[in-house]
Amino acid sequence: MGSLIYGTNVTIPVDDRALAHLQLVIYAKLRAHESFSFTWRDEPGVGDGHGSLWISPGVPIVFKYxxxxxxxxxxxxxxxxxxxxxxxxxxxxxxxxxxKTRE
Known part of the structure; x- marks a missing residue:
């Protein structure tokens, strides 16, 4: 289980495979200088909650696998x-x- 770390205080646990796909999409948006929202559901062990944040260029983001x-x-x-x-x-x-076919 990897993590998406946004800014200095948001860490979202994400499966490595899903994280790799999110990374590609997020980097493409940020390269284009586009801001957007990202919403997630908490892992079952954390509870039944969810969260949302605004992702924008200039805020540190880390993809930890x-x-x-x-x-x-x-x-x-x-x-x-x-x-x-x-x-x-x-x-x-x-x-x-x-x-069936993955590249």
């Missing part, structure tokens, strides 16, 4: 996440779609 290998990219999942990031409701983690 538990494993040493980069996960393969599921292009369909990446496409779905990019679409969400461009919606008014913002980015949120979706379950990975079942795609």
């Amino acid at each position: 538990a494993g040493s290998r980069d996960p393969a990219v599921n292009r369909e999942w990446l496409r779905q996440l990019r679409e969400l990031a461009n919606q008014p409701t913002g980015l949120r983690l979706l379950p990975e779609p079942d795609v």
Whole structure:
């Protein structure tokens, strides 16, 4: 289980595979100097809560992985996440779609 660390006081636990896909989407948005919201659900062990934050260029963001290998990219999942990031409701983690071929 990795972590998305935003600013100085927000740490969100995220599975390494999902984190890799979020990283690609978030970096693309930030490279384009676009701000957006990110919403997540807490892990079951934490409770049934959720959170939301505004991601914008200039705020430190760290993607900390538990494993040493980069996960393969599921292009369909990446496409779905990019679409969400461009919606008014913002980015949120979706379950990975079942795609037979991964690159």
